[in-house]
Amino acid sequence: MSLLAVDMGSSSCKAIAFSPDGRMLAERRQSYSPDIPRPSWAEMPAEKFWQAFQSVTRQITSTIADPIEALCISSHAETFVAVNQNRAPLSPAILNIDNRAVVEANWMAETIGLRRVFEITGLSAHPMYPIPKMLWMRQHQKEIFCSAAQFLGVTDYLLTRLGLPPHIDYSHASRFLAFDVRRRCWSEEILGVCHLTPDRFATPVPAGTVIGRLSAEVSSHLGLKSGTSVVVGGHDQPCAALGMGVTDAGRVSASLGTYECLLASSDTPSIHDAALAANLNTYCHVVPDRYVTLAYFPSGIMLDWFLQLLYGNADCSIANACAELEARAPTGPTGLCIAPHLLGTCNPDFNPHATGVIAGLRPATSAADIYKGILEGIACELGNMTELLRRASGSFSDLYITGGGCRSALGLRLRAALTKCRLHRMRCPEAVCLGTAILAGVGAGTYSGFSEAIAQLAHVADTIEPDPSVAESYRAQRQQYQLLYSSLAKMREVQAATAS
Structure with missing residues (x-):
């Protein structure tokens, strides 16, 4: 028997079949692209998610x-689609990167109160979340809003395509900006202010809940056996944390990809002044009676941009190109200050007007210098996020890591040094899907519980120790990095005024 984990990302869908002992039996991926009909908008027909799945x-x-015993779907969060009584989409899905609802997010912050929103949801009011976009829809797409029976997230919608009722796990529901993370239910207070009702959303349940079995017709269409168990999955970041064994209080994971996300597990949500000041997200884990607190920033996209400049669409191995650049990089600090904010900043200020910056260029600066400088900037920013998370969630000295950033030995040495953390690289490189498979296995009874599944599946491959001498060599450059962002505040103000 095997377990099928499907992760619906924002730009691609990945499916992996795992054996009960954690071996990857098969992996497949399919990409899709959003539509950008207007500035700040991002949409995609919900049918694309279903076709990719x-x-x-x-x-x-x-x-x-091996026959598949159970299926579980995880997903990125915040994307949603309005559906009618028959659960057919009324319009394209509005994606998490869509920013059309700035006015509505500000209205929520002013009407309910920024602190009160955080106390209930563990989030700060922001246009990425579905509720502000629903308020926008009520104002600007009235016919669609009034015809909508429900507003479903990606996983809830896919469950209906599998012939099952829409359910949403607590971690995904937490990302709507209307979920009471302590009581684990839709917030009557927030929905009341917004003139919405809980029946317009999927039913919240714990991740790992079996909500049905596939009919013979649906099973045949997908190549699965009739009666395959379908288990409710969760938000990709908590799923990745589960796949790395980060479930107990005090343990912290780091996903190193297009964004770098630090996630701390805890017994209670981090709803206090320090977390609010840093705009940290704190909400329900995919593991019962646990919470996660997140700090994140754009990172890998800066490397992707630079490599695209160097090599374009040339038919070359990116891994080999990176290895060559690392081999030619200077042994010590480059003296460059590179802020990886191509998509703006995240914690603590979430400034969309921040940009990527390269400071310190000289005539002798080489491509290898810039490559290493980007890795240095990412390590500095991860150091900042680590300090934010420590202030909010308590001290830690270990990070369990996964993602594309794990492939760079140089990048890992810099991250370890500047965060002062041991980096534990996981044996399975696909932590999101592994965590999703754990949910499938726990729900289907393959494992007696999460502790058994983690002990059996989540293993460390190797550990990178922090080198104090490297950290000391970067003391001056780290100080310069801290000054770089603040020194450009006036420029960002001008950019914001020009954009408006």
């Missing part, structure tokens, strides 16, 4: 011999 599932089932 079907495609990767059928590819997996046609590849492996």
Whole structure:
């Protein structure tokens, strides 16, 4: 038997079949692209999610011999689609990167109160979340809003395509900006102010809940056996944390990808002044009676941008190109200050007008210098996020890591030094899907509980120790990095005024 984990990302869908002992039996991926009909908008037909899900599932089932016992779907958060009584989409899904609802998010912060929103949801009012976008829809797309029976997230919507009722786990519901994370239910207070009712959303349940079995018709279409258990998955970041064994209080994971996300697990949400001041997100874990607190920033996209400049669409191995650049990089600090804010900043200020910056260029500066400088900037920013999270969640000295950033030995040495943390690289590189498979296995009874599944599946491959001498060599450059962002405040103000 095997477990099928499907992760619906914001730009691609990935499916992996795992054996009960954690071996990856097969992996398939399919990409999709958003539509940008206007500035600040990002949409995609919900059918694209369903088509991608079907495609990767059928590819997996046609590849492996072991029957799949249970299916679980995880996803990025905040994306939602308005559906009618028959659960058919009324308009394209509005994606998490869509920023059309700035006015509505500000209205929520002013009407309910920024602190009160945080006390209930563990989030700061922001246009990325679904509730402000629903308020925008009520004002600007009245017919769609009034015709909508429900507003469903990606996983809830896919459950309906599988012939099952829409359910949403607590971690995904937490990302709507209307979920009471302590009581684990839709907030009557927030929904009341927004003139919405709980029945317009999926039913919240714990991640790992079996909510049904596939019919013979649906199973046949996907290449699965009739009666396959369907288990409710969760938000990708808590799923990744589960896949790295980060469930107990005091343990912290780091996903190193396009964004770098630090996640601390705890017994209670970090709802206090320090977390609010840093705009940290704190909400329900995919593990019962646990919470997560997140700090994150754009990182890998800066490397992608630089490599695209160097190599374009040339037919070359990016891994080999990076290895060559690392081999030619200087042994000590580059003296460059590079802020990786191509998409703006996240914690603590969430400034969309911040930009990527390269300071300190000289005639002798080489491509290898800039490459290492980007890694230095990412390590400095991760050091900042680590300090924010320590102030909010308590001290820690270990990070359990996964993601594309794990492939750079140089990048890991810099991160370890500037965060003063041991970095534990996980044996399974696909932590989101592994965590999703754990949910499938716990729900289906393959494992007696989360502790058994983690002990059996979440293993460390190696550990990178922080080098104090490297940290000391970067003391001056780290100070310069801290000054760089604040020194450009006036420029950001001008950019904001020009944009408006």
